[in-house]
Amino acid sequence: MRALVVGTGGREHALALALSRDPAVTEVHAAPGNPGIGAVAALHEVDPADPAAVAALATRLEVDLVVVGPEAPLVAGVADAVTDAGIACFGPSRAAARLEGSKAFAKEVMAAAGVPTARSWVCSTPAEVGEAIDLAGAPYVVKDDALAAGKGVVVTTDRDEALAHAATCGTVVVEEFLDGPEVSLFAICDGTSTHPLQPAQDFKRIHDGGRGPNTGGMGSYSPLPWAPPDLAEVVVATVVQPTLDEMARRGTPFRGCLYVGLALTAAGPRVIEFNVRFGDPDVQPVLALLDSSLGELLLAAAEGRLGDVDAPRFRDEAAVSVVLASAGYPESSSKGDPVTGVEAADARADVDVVHAGTALGPDGLVTAGGRVLAVRATGADVAAARAAAYAAAEEISFPGMQRRSDIAAEPLGVVEGASVTG
Numbered sequence: 291m292r293a294l295v296v297g298t299g300g301r302e303h304a305l306a307l308a309l310s311r312d313p314a315v316t317e318v319h320a321a322p323g324n325p326g327i328g329a330v331a332a333l334h335e336v337d338p339a340d341p342a343a344v345a346a347l348a349t350r351l352e353v354d355l356v357v358v359g360p361e362a363p364l365v366a367g368v369a370d371a372v373t374d375a376g377i378a379c380f381g382p383s384r385a386a387a388r389l390e391g392s393k394a395f396a397k398e399v400m401a402a403a404g405v406p407t408a409r410s411w412v413c414s415t416p417a418e419v420g421e422a423i424d425l426a427g428a429p430y431v432v433k434d435d436a437l438a439a440g441k442g443v444v445v446t447t448d449r450d451e452a453l454a455h456a457a458t459c460g461t462v463v464v465e466e467f468l469d470g471p472e473v474s475l476f477a478i479c480d481g482t483s484t485h486p487l488q489p490a491q492d493f494k495r496i497h498d499g500g501r502g503p504n505t506g507g508m509g510s511y512s513p514l515p516w517a518p519p520d521l522a523e524v525v526v527a528t529v530v531q532p533t534l535d536e537m538a539r540r541g542t543p544f545r546g547c548l549y550v551g552l553a554l555t556a557a558g559p560r561v562i563e564f565n566v567r568f569g570d571p572d573v574q575p576v577l578a579l580l581d582s583s584l585g586e587l588l589l590a591a592a593e594g595r596l597g598d599v600d601a602p603r604f605r606d607e608a609a610v611s612v613v614l615a616s617a618g619y620p621e622s623s624s625k626g627d628p629v630t631g632v633e634a635a636d637a638r639a640d641v642d643v644v645h646a647g648t649a650l651g652p653d654g655l656v657t658a659g660g661r662v663l664a665v666r667a668t669g670a671d672v673a674a675a676r677a678a679a680y681a682a683a684e685e686i687s688f689p690g691m692q693r694r695s696d697i698a699a700e701p702l703g704v705v706e707g708a709s710v711t712g
Contacts, residue, residue: 291585292317294348295331296338296368297359298324300613300646300664301570305357306331307642308577308584315585319351325655326645338363341371348377355380355589358546361567365391369546378592382566385542389533390566393435393463400561403536405529407561408465419456422464423449433563435461443504443563468553468560471703473514474572475522475550477530478587480596481543484530485587486522488579488604489514492572493706496620498696500706505620506661509697511610511672512575516703517554525550525559533564545591571664574644575609575675578668610675610698611644611666612683617690619660623647627689629655629662635685640668640678643686657688672698 293315295306303326309315310330318331321338334351336343339362348356356372358364358381367384381387388395394412399405408431411422423430430452434442436459444455445467456462472494476487490512496502518524529550537544549565577584582603590599617624629648632655636643644666647659665683669675676698683693 291315291354291589292319292352293355293357293585294319294321294351294353295323295327295357295359296321296344296363298322298338299359299570300644300661301568301573302359303327303644303646304570304574304577305359305568305584307644308580309357312583312585314583319353321347324645325648325650326643339366339368341366341368344368345371345375345377348372349375353377355585355592357381357588359567361387361390361565364546364566378589380546380588380592382544382546383542386537386544386546387566389537389544389548389564391436393433393563394461396564397463399533399536403532405532405561406558408468410463410465413456413462413464416453416457419453419462419464423452426464426466429467431465431467432456433463433465434459435463445504468555468562469705470553470555471705472562473517473521473552473554473559474510474569475525475552476568476573476576477526477548477550478591478596478602479530479534479544479546479548480591480594481545482534482538482594483596484526484534484548485596485601486526486530487576487602488512489517489521490572490576491703492569493694493697495706496615496692496694498694500704503620505615507569507571508613508615508694509611509664510572510575511608511675511698512579513604513608514703515672521559525552528559529561545594570646571611571613571644574611574664574666578609578642578666579604579607581605607668607670608672608675609666609668610672610679611664612679612693612697613646613661614663614665614683614686615661615692616647616657616659616688617692619692623657623660624690625656625658626651627657628653629657629686629688631685631687632663635665635682638678638682641682642666643682662688662691672702
């Protein structure tokens with residue numbers, strides 16, 4: 291099959307890499323892509339949030355499958371336009387993408403479906419926010435209802451910080467804090483049924499020990515040796531399938547990747563959030579370990595026939611991704627800084643350098659975003675993969691580079707964020 295990946299970041303590079311290594315995929319295209327993706331796919335200039343432009347490109351390239359990476363194009367209706375053009379698209383319709391486009395809507399669906407999640411309050415005024423956070427209690431969880439590129443959530447024990455974040459948003463969702471290690475589960479859905487991928491864990495805070503502001507993710511690993519072995523099955527039964535059934539009942543069946551962000555609480559798994567696409571960097575180690583065809587899996591989901599393909603298989607190994615971020619991230623980012631050492635790191639055995647925010651300058655690779663690169667490595671276990679990822683990361687440098695030193699470090703499964711004391 292011929293595949294087109296839509297997007298510019300690390301998630302899209304990881305998807306393009308996996309598709310380029312899939313014997314079932316004969317051509318990989320990307321729009322607009324990045325310098326790393328350009329090494330494994332043909333790049334095409336397009337506005338990824340322009341539904342008509344993406345559909346026209348897919349038609350011109352005569353691709354069999356379009357894979358939409360980021361959330362904004364999905365909320366804009368790119369999947370609808372591609373599907374209307376007669377091309378299979380992995381990604382939900384605009385109506386179904388509201389599961390990420392509006393946190394209040396996602397909470398409404400979860401309530402109707404009986405999905406276990408945190409108590410929440412939808413607020414539109416400062417007074418409502420103040421009342422809600424006092425009802426919820428500390429640590430305070432305050433979320434922008436709309437898309438916020440991974441930066442719309444504040445988890446803090448500081449009431450003033452919670453109120454200040456709410457003041458920057460429109461509609462706000464306040465939630466009770468879910469205490470327990472966080473897990474990412476990606477469910478491949480065809481509207482009625484699902485195949486879960488192997489769970490992963492990512493590290494959201496900018497600094498070691500789970501301190502500092504939230505980011506889009508500073509690293510990730512899979513598998514999770516400390517998690518219950520039946521976690522994926524339990525989440526499918528209690529979260530994913532009820533959500534698919536409720537979305538179908540509403541006349542907006544969900545096809546694509548349902549990302550379930552979970553807290554493993556003392557009372558069992560509870561949903562922190564839904565996303566309607568693969569997460570980055572947490573999907574990177576999962577795709578590194580996939581031992582079956584990604585192209586066939588995504589095409590079957592897009593065409594509503596997951597029952598025709600076997601459940602995905604994973605190698606009995608581990609993978610770790612370590613993110614290298616630019617100066618100022620996550621509050622800002624430094625662009626145009628020269629990046630060195632990528633080729634040396636990429637040349638190491640069992641290592642991929644995944645491009646997230648890079649560009650080509652007159653003299654070579656430069657930074658072009660907050661999260662610049664991720665160094666991903668596989669190994670016999672988490673410790674071996676971690677050692678390989680950090681050894682490769684030592685090869686890379688750019689001015690002001692930020693990197694956590696504790697991604698996938700023992701003890702595994704720790705709780706980050708506002709629950710961290712000291």
